[in-house]
Amino acid sequence: MISSQSIRPSQFIFTYGPGSILETLNGPVLIPLPEHGLFGGSFKIDPNDYEIVDERMTKYLMSLPNKPQNITDCKIFRLPRTAEVGGSNSVIYNTREFPTWKLCTNRKMPGHSGLDILYKDNICPVCQDRYGGRKYTIRFVMACSRGHLDDVDWDYLVHGNNQCTRVNSVTGGLDKNTVFQWRREGGALKNNTIVCPRCGRDRNLASAFYDRTLRCSGRNPEKESVNNVRGYRPSCTENANMMLRQSANVRISEIRTLLKIQSVFTSLHNLIQSDKGIHSLLKAFLGREGPIDSPTKLERLIKDLENGGVPISKIREFKTVEWGEVSRVADSIVQGVPNSYHGSIIEEYKQLIFASKNGAPPDPSKVRSSIEFLVNKHKIVKVKSQNGRTFVITPVDVLRTITVTVGFTRPVSEQPAGRQPHIVSVASTDPNNGSLLWYPGVSFLGEGIFISLEEEWTDLLAGNAVASWLKSHSASANYEDFVFRDPLISRDELHPGFVWWHTLSHLIIRAVGEESGYSAASIRERVYLEKINGKTRGGILLYAAQPGDGTLGGLVGMVPNFRKVLYSALEKSHYCSADPLCGEQKFKHLEVNGSCCYGCLMNSETSCEHRNMWLDRTVLRENIP
8 A cells, every 4th residue: 555645735835845854654755846756756747737827926937047048938836636636545746765764773682782773774684673673764864055955974974084894793794884873872862872883983963963064965855756766966065964854944935925916817817828829919919909999809809819820719718708808808917017026016016005995896796707806995994093194904805815836945054144045946847848847836715904004104204213224225235145025126125114014014913813813823914115206105915815714704804993903003012021122122234123022023934924024113113103
C-alpha cells in the first residue's frame, strides 16, 4: 500500500509548498517542484486543466528577475484535489524521502555495544532491524541562507577535512563513511556525541549544532527529480547551519496576493484573458474602431474573430451576451494591465475608492452574471473622528483574492531586522512547452472592510517622528536589501503616510478581536498609499478570504457599529504595557520601526503583509485624526 498524506490547496501555498519537509506516518518527505512531483507524477497532471486566470498577476510574474531567457509566458495553476483526478485515496503528488540518515536505537543487540547506530541506508547495517529494532529518521538537516538544503554531512562533522579509511570495527569492513555510533547520555544536545567506529574520532552534538562555520553543499533537493540520487548541487560559498527539520525558518513561503477588481467576472473575462489570439484580435479591433458602443460594432467584432480563425465554440461566448457587457469586459481587460506588483495594488486602490463612492457594480440589477467584487453603496458608513476628520467605512460583501507562491526563503542565519533573505523560485516548466512557467496559486472568495478618509490629509502630518520617516524615505536607496512590497518600483513603506495607515490597521485589527471576539489572526490587511501631485492619500483593506471565519458576513456585519471599533483603536495608540520604554523608542534611519512592540502593535504574521515592519505609534499619536 502506498503511503500518502493529505494537505489542502491553501496549505500547499502557505506552508507545504515545494522545498518544504512534510511529516508523514512513514517518516519525513520533501516536496519537489511541481514539474517533478505533479506534472511528471503518476497521473501526469496537465496544469492547463487547473489554471487560475488573472492577467494582472501573470504580467507581474513575467516581471520577476532571474528567469531563463527563453521564457515567454507565465501562468498560475491550483493544486488539484484527489477527487478530481483519481479518487479519494489516490496519490497525485510524488515526494522523496528526506532526510535519508536514520538512527537505530536497538542498542541492546549484539554489535551495538550499548550505543545507537547512525546510518544512511534502509536497514541498520549492525542489527539488520532484527529483534524488534526501532529506527527513527534523524531530526537534523543542513540549510543556508541562499536557500540550499541537504542531509547533515556527518562524516565532515566528525573528521573535518581528514579522511578516515580504517576498517570499521562495527560492521567489519569499509562502509564509505555512512555508519557512525551515537553515544546518548541525556536529552540535551551536549549529552550526545557522534563517534566514528573506525578511528575513534568524535564530535559533541552541541558543538556541531552551534558551529556557524560549516560548509554548504549547495544542494537544492526540490529541483531534483524524485528518483534522482546524485543531487542538484551548484557551487555555494555560504556557511550552513545545522537545523531541526521541523524548524519554522527552514522554509518560509514568499507569497503575493491581488484582488480581482472587476465588479463582474464572467466566462467572457476568462476566455479573453486566457486566449492570446482572441486578446490580440480584440485589442486590434478596439484600436481601429474604438469602443464597442452598438450592436453593429459587436457584429463586426464577431466577424473579425471568425476571420481570425477563432473556433465557433469560443465565438458563441460573444453571441450570448449583450453588446454593452462585451464593451465593459473589453474595456476592463484591454485598456492596459500594470506589469508591476505596485501598479496592480494602486489599481486595486482606485477601484476601492470608486466603489466607496458609487458602489460596485454601480447598478447590480443590470448584471446577469456572477459577481466577484460587490459593494452595496447603501451600506457605506461615515464615522466622524474625535478631531473632526471623516472616515468612510465601506463593506465589501464579496471579493476574490488570487494568492501565488513566487518562491521561498530559508532565513537560517542571523541578519539585521528587515533584511531580505535570498528567494528561491518555485516556478515549474510546462511539460509540453519549455518557454512557459507555472506558479502555484489559490483563489478564494471572501469579504472585507475598506477604510479611507474623505479629505486629503497628508499635508496635515507633522511632528518629529514624521520628519524622521520623511528623511529616510528621501534616502530610501540606503535600504537596498530590505523587504519591501515591490522594491524595484516603490519603497513607499518608508513614507510617514504609509506608516500612519499601517499603524492604524494593526490597532483596528486588535480592536476588532476585542470588541467582537473575532479571530484577529484570520484577518489580513492591505495598506494603500497613492501619490498625487505631491500629495498622498491612502486607505486600509481588512479582509478574510480563506475558508473559516469571515466568509459568512461576520466581518462586514461590524460596519454599522464601526464607530466603537475605530475609537477603541485610536485610544490604544496612547498606551502600551511596555511603556514608558516602548513609547520612548524613536525611529532612526536604516531601522524599520519606531515606537512599536508586541505589547501594542505587532500582530500575527498571518495578518501583517509587511512582517510587522513600518510601524510607529508616535506618528499616529502626533497626528490623531
